[in-house]
């Protein structure tokens with residue numbers, strides 16, 4: 001069966017403040033594949049993720065989400081995105097459950113929230129170890145716990161492509177292991193996963209491929225090893 005590649009960047013150039021940041025990046029993540037995007041500070045990892053979701057314009061080259069450029073892509077329910085250093089508050093009073101439920105928005109749209117939506121939200125909160133805090137105000141959570149809620153929000157959508165920019169940054173080791181198990185299960189059901197990481201840590205057994213960026217280009221595999 002022919003599978004459309006969930007994420008493909010072909011020769012992508014992105015400029016920021018007039019400076020070249022990505023300089024012809026090729027990157028693909030296939031169905032069920034977990035790819036780690038590594039590299040030093042400022043090497044362009046977050047820029048690549050932002051370009052992938054159409055949040056930054058591409059000066060040259062091509063980005064495709066399930067075969068479609070971000071500007072024409074409509075199936076956002078298939079994509080889960082955890083931005084870098086994200087906290088879940090946004091200044092709006094909301095419970096942990098309400099924030100995680102935002103991850104179902106692209107599924108239920110204007111129809112009422114159903115049992116399967118509620119089950120997906122509960123499963124996502126359980127996966128990040130926060131089901132017992134579901135009714136708490138989001139502001140009452142620590143930074144790392146709030147980061148776990150943004151991960152739950154992405155998981156709640158049961159996406160076919162997960163883009164996570166340093167999801168482990170503020171998360172304790174036990175929860176890193178729990179997230180590794182969750183992502184392994186996601187990949188096993190066919191989800192394509194792109195993880196921006198500084199250290200592989202508990203994700204080691206899960207990673208199918210590593211792409212190491214250096215000033216906006218992948219380091220050749222033999223150098224990166």
Ligand SMILES: Nc1ncnc2c1ncn2[C@@H]1O[C@H](COP(=O)(O)OP(=O)(O)OP(=O)(O)O)[C@@H](O)[C@H]1O
Nearest residue numbers: 016017021039040041042043044045046047048084
């Ligand atoms: N909002 C911005 N405006 C202008 N330039 C930016 C902006 N964000 C990042 N840059 C520049 O783009 C380059 C790549 O940054 P990027 O955030 O993609 O790196 P990164 O690999 O994710 O780094 P880190 O590991 O520190 O998160 C850097 O030179 C940075 O200065």
